[in-house]
Amino acid sequence: MRRTDLVRERAEAERRLETLAADLAAVKQASEGSNADDEHDPEGATIAFEREQLSALVRRARQRVLDLDAALHRLDAGTYARCRTCGSTIPTERLEALPATQTCRDCA
Ligand SMILES: [Zn+2]
Structure with missing residues (x-):
């Protein structure tokens, strides 16, 4: 049940990563064909900003x-719901909101 949720979340995250990476590649390609690297070109500045934003989203x-x-x-190892800092059990509702969290609310 929980594993299915995590697997689904991971698949969604991966799909998002692929979409963003493709967007970033397209922006990079577009900027190569223009004077995008010229800082005096206002359009270049916009593209540079867009690239920066997309890069940050891809990293995230x-x-x-x-x-x-x-x-x-951690789920396979049986330590999934255990707080990394204090060792207490992380409440289910916190895990539902933040499936990848490693700490309880007090330690976050
Ligand atoms: Zn804790």
Whole structure:
């Protein structure tokens, strides 16, 4: 049950990562064809900003996939719902809201 949820979350995170990575690749390609690297070109500045934003989103999405991978490993190891800091059990509602969390609310 919980494993199914985590696997689904991971699949969603991976799909999001792929979409964002494709968007980033498209923006990079578009910027290569123009004067995007020219800082005096206002359009170039916009594209640079867009690239920056997308890069940050890609990094975050990639981290989420890694976090969910780690959560699945902890589930297999039987330490999934245990707080990494104090060792107490993390409440189910917290895990439902934050499936990849490693700490209880007090330790977060
Ligand atoms: Zn704790």
